[in-house]
Amino acid sequence: MATLRSHARIQRSADDVWGVLAAPERIREWFPGVVDAQVADGVRTLTLRTGIPLIEDIVTLDHQLRRFQYKVTGPIPMKFHLGTMDVIDDPVPGGPSCLLVYSTEIVPEPMAFVFDGAISEAIANLARLLDAGELNPEPLTAPTIATGPAGQD
C-alpha cells in the first residue's frame, strides 16, 4: 500500500475552509480535471474532463472534526483507497489561518503517483481560490456521516 500526504496553509479560518469541503459536490470548483460532481445516498459520482466517471463512497463527513473521508470504488480498478481531508485550525498572528492535510492510502501502488500529483495540484488550487476570496463557504447542510475507526473496512 502506498500512503500519500499533501498539505496547504490557507489564510482563512478552519470553519471557512470546512464550509467549502463539507459540500462534497463542490469539488468540481477546485479539483482540476473534475467537471461534474453529484452526491446521492452517500455516494459521490465525479465526471472527469475525459468523460471517465469516478465513483466514491463517502465514509466520513464530520463537522466537529472537520474531516472528510471517501473511497474510490470504481471504475478505475482500485484494490484499496481511502482519501482523508482534515482541516486543522492553526491561527497565526495577523489573521486567520488553518492547515489542510490531504492523505491518501492506495493500492495498487502505481496509482499513487497519479493521485499524488493531481491532489497536490488540487489543494494548491483550493488554497489559491480561498486566499483570493474566489471560493466562499456555505452553511453546513450535509448531515454528518461518522464511522468508527476512521473509515476502515
Next chain:
Amino acid sequence: MGRKILFITTDQMRYDAIGANGGAVARTPVIDGLAADGVSYDRAQPQNVVCMPSRATMVTGQHVGHHGVWMNGVPLPEDAPSVAAVLGGAGYRTALIGKAHFEPLLDPFLRFEENRIGFSGRPGAHRGFDHMELATHGAVGFNHYANFVRTEHPEAIGGFFQVLDADLDVSGVGGGDTGAPQVKLNPIRREWYHTDWVADRTIAWLDGLEADADWFCWMSFPDPHHPWDPPESERSRVDWRELDLPVGYPESPAEREAILDAKPRHWRLWYDGELVGNYEAPAKWVPNTLTADQVREVNALAHIENELIDEAIGRVLAAIAAKGWADDLDVVFTTDHGEFQGDYGLLFKGPYHVDSLMRLPLIWRPAPSAAAEPGRVSRPVGLVDLAPTFCRIAGVDVPEWMDGSPLPVDDTDAAARGFERVLTEWDSRQPDGTEMHLRTITRDGWVCTTYRPGTVHDGTEGELYDLELDPLQRVNLWDDPARRSIRDDLVADLVDHVVEPTSLRRTEAPV
C-alpha cells in the same frame, strides 16, 4: 529556401537492429542508404535509458540535470526550452508526429497538454511545434492514433497487447508461439498499424506545406518498443525458428548467472524476480524463466517491426522527393534508448548501463546540396547533441541553454571539437520506495558506471568494461587492481562533467 530537416526516431531500438550497423536479419535498405550517403555514429548514447528523460534531452539539447526529467512520469516543465521553438523562430514550420512522451501517459485527470491535445481529436501546437499529432504503442490513451483506431477501426482495438494488468502493473502475460512476455498475434491490418499511421500523417502534414517552406518534422515511431504485437500478416517475414540466438544471450544458465553475479546486485535480483527496478518491466515476470525460443521469437518480432519502419521511412522520403525537396533535405535517424532483447538472459530495460541499452543507431544524412562526405564517427556523441545539430543545419546560432554541440562530421572534426566522453544517468524512485542512482561515463573505449547510495546499493559498487576486449560487457573490471588507475581517472572525469539535478521533481505518473 533553407534546408529541410526530417528527424526520425524509433523507440527502444538496438544499435545492431539495422543492416548498416551489422544487423543481419531485418532488411533495412532505406536506413542503410541514409547511412551510406551520410555519417554514421558508432558510439552514440542516450543521456538516460528510458523514454521520457531521453526524449526531453532530444527536444531541449540538455542533460537530465538541466531539463529535470529524471525518470519516467516526471513531466518536462511547460516552459522548458525547445529546439522546435528555436527553429520556429527562424521561420521553420514545425511538427511532431507520432510518439512525444515529454509528459506522462497515464493521466485520468487530463492534466497534461499532450493528452489534452490528443483528447481533443485535433492536432495541436505545443512545445514550439506548430503541429503535434500523437501516437503511442497501441490504441489506448489520449492520442490521435488511439482516436483513429477507436473511431475508424474499433474492431482492431482488442488486437493489441493489453499493457496494464488488473493491478495496473505492466503486464507480463505471454503469447505468440512461445509464451514470451508481451508478445501477441495482432490481427490488425498493416495499414492501420501505428507505424504506417505515423508515415501517413507525416505525408499529410508535408502535403499541406507551401512549396517554398522550410520545415522541421520529428517523425517518431512507437516501435520496436514492447509490446511486440506487429500485424500478424507480416509474421512470415522472419521465422523465429530459423533465427540464431543473439550473441549477447548466454545459452547456459550457469554462464548467465556467473556473468550477472559479477555485476552489482540489482542485476541478479531482477533476473531472479526479487526486484524490478523499472516500472516498464513487467512486475510479475521473472527473467530467469525466459527461454531460448522466447528470445528468438521476441527478436523475430522486433526485426519485423524494424522492417515496417524502414518501409514507412521509404514512403515518406518518396513523398518528399515528389515535392521537389530531396536535394535540400537533411535526415537524422536515431532512437531514444536500446533494449536487452535477450542479452544476459534479459528483456526490456532498466537501470543497466551496458551497450544493449546505451549504444544507439544514429545516422545524419546531410542534404545532398551540402555535398558532405559520407563516413563513420567512432568518437562518443550523445542525443544531447541532436538539438544543436538541428540549429546548425538551419543556420541558427546554438542557444547557450543547450548543453550539447553540433554533431561532428568525422573523427578529425570530433577530436578538434572535444568529443571525448558521453554521460548517461539513471535515477529512480519506485512506488514501493526502491531507489537507484547510476552515473556512467563512456570514454577512450571504456564504460564506467558508479552507483550512488540508494535502497539497493551502498555507493561502493561499480562497473568497468573494456569495450574493445569485452564488447558484450561480460567481465566487470571494477574491482580489478590492475585497472584501478583507469577506473579512478574515469570516475574523476565523470564527477567533473556530470550535471547533477538540483532537486528531484515530483513524479506525476508511473509512465
